[in-house]
Amino acid sequence: MSALRKRRVMRRKDARDxxxxxxxxxxxxxxxxxxxxxxxxxxxxxxxxxxxxAREGGTLYPxxxxxxxxxxxxxxxxMGAVPYVCDGADIMAPGIVEVQGEFEEGGLVVVxxxxxxxxxxxxxxxxxSSGLGAMEKGRGITNLHYxxxxxxxxxxx
Numbered sequence: 001m002s003a004l005r006k007r008r009v010m011r012r013k014d015a016r017d018x019x020x021x022x023x024x025x026x027x028x029x030x031x032x033x034x035x036x037x038x039x040x041x042x043x044x045x046x047x048x049x050x051x052x053x054a055r056e057g058g059t060l061y062p063x064x065x066x067x068x069x070x071x072x073x074x075x076x077x078x079m080g081a082v083p084y085v086c087d088g089a090d091i092m093a094p095g096i097v098e099v100q101g102e103f104e105e106g107g108l109v110v111v112x113x114x115x116x117x118x119x120x121x122x123x124x125x126x127x128x129s130s131g132l133g134a135m136e137k138g139r140g141i142t143n144l145h146y147x148x149x150x151x152x153x154x155x156x157x
Contacts, residue, residue: 004037004044004051004154018045022053024071025062039154051155054145061108061122061144063155069119073101073129074110075141077120082113085120086147093135102129109141121146 010018015034019026026047035046044063045053052066062069077085081095097114103125111121123141125132132140145151 004039007035007037007046010034010036010045018053021060025053025060025066025068027068027071040150042151044151044155051151054151056144059124059144061124064119064122064145064147064152065155069110069122072108072110072122073099073103074112075099075132076112076114076117078114082120085111085143088143088146088149090139090143091121091123091141093132093138093140096132096135096140099129099133104128105131111141111143111146119147 015031018034019029029047031047033048037044037046041056043055044051045055050065051063054061054063062072075091075096076098077091077095078097081091085091091111103109105125105127107125109123109125110119111123112119121143122145123143125141126139127135
């Protein structure tokens with residue numbers, strides 16, 4: 001299991017810029033301390049000690065333990081897709097049973113299982129919500145962060 005490295009408190013201006021960039025992901029947050037850390041090429045942002053956001057390759061996304069995860073649109077996958085999603089595979093159109101909310105191509109999406117509605121992954125949509133609902137084959141969502149990955153292991157409570 002990897003640990004967060006180079007953990008440091010962010011300057012006020014940088015923290016304010018992050019809060020502004022995060023928008024809906026941190027809408028109601030009034031943090032006392034915003035920290036930044038590194039994990040295998042991913043920058044992790046801790047809000048009052050809780051790992052809430054991550055950035056990889058310029059993409060800012062919530063971690064699976066973010067309290068505002070429910071603010072993002074979701075796709076629900078069948079139970080057959082769950083082991084693949086939790087192993088880092090992209091989400092394929094045939095495994096998607098429901099699209100909840102609207103999103104555009106490139107938007108962030110939470111991937112949930114059909115049985116319990118638990119968040120399994122956070123991904124980037126390769127098409128809009130309407131286009132994804134009409135797809136019969138192919139990749140629909142690129143998996144960015146999933147249950148069991150190094151970020152999840154390092155930030156799991």
